[in-house]
Amino acid sequence: MSGEDSLRGKSALVTGGSRRLGAAICRELAARGAGVVVHYRHSEAEAIAMNRVLQHGVFSVRGDLANPQERAWVFREAAEWMGRVDILVNNAARFARDGEIDPARLRAVNVEAPLDLARMLAAQAGGGCVIQMLDARIARPAEGPFRAYAATKHELAESVARLAREWAPGTRVNGVAPGPVLVPEGAREAAGALPLGRRPTPEDVARAVAFLAENESVTGQILFVDGGQHLGKG
């Protein structure tokens, strides 16, 4: 199956799914037939709007993923609504300059939450598919003003192949590493500096997520959607 039916009958939980890249991922998975649970923390209005846009089989659930109890609640609610969670997209993250956020909290959201939620999915009878949203920064050492953020993505990236091996055959684990798609405040990255000379779009990232969700022979992979940024300067 491909295109519109490829994920029919599957259920997906997308963390931080109400806006920006998360919203594009929700739209893409729903367009391929998946039922989608949109997780949010602050962006309630956007999450409700997303329910209206996606229409069929969509729910939203609120929770602070820095809090282990709320994480468990988010997963339980999603599993109860949909019967189970077939696809987990760990998209929610904090992006901050070093010193702007307590490193323990940064790690709780960017590393502990995705790993915890992934364990919950893998513990279900029949497992499922985990997609970790990473960052093209994992291709180079964590440095510069976003070093602590980059270190969290490195740590999460390092778990992908290990957990893919550990949890096969029931659960597949993959990652998507976007380059500069929607540049957050405070960061600058010129599209012209990318080898392909073109900034990836949220839809490019969402299609990569959908590919990994669909293809049941792929596990332990990290797909860079970064205009070639990870290749470095030629």
Ligand SMILES: NC(=O)c1ccc[n+]([C@@H]2O[C@H](COP(=O)([O-])OP(=O)(O)OC[C@H]3O[C@@H](n4cnc5c(N)ncnc54)[C@H](OP(=O)(O)O)[C@@H]3O)[C@@H](O)[C@H]2O)c1
């Ligand atoms: N944007 C890019 O160009 C880019 C580049 C490289 C990698 N990435 C990665 O791709 C993913 C999506 O990027 P993005 O820029 O769209 O993300 P974002 O806007 O920075 O954050 C996505 C969502 O994460 C949620 N979130 C943050 N802290 C949370 C917490 N404690 N509990 C629950 N939810 C929390 C927020 O939900 P609420 O708004 O509901 O509070 C937010 O909307 C992230 O993992 C990011 O690291 C993005």
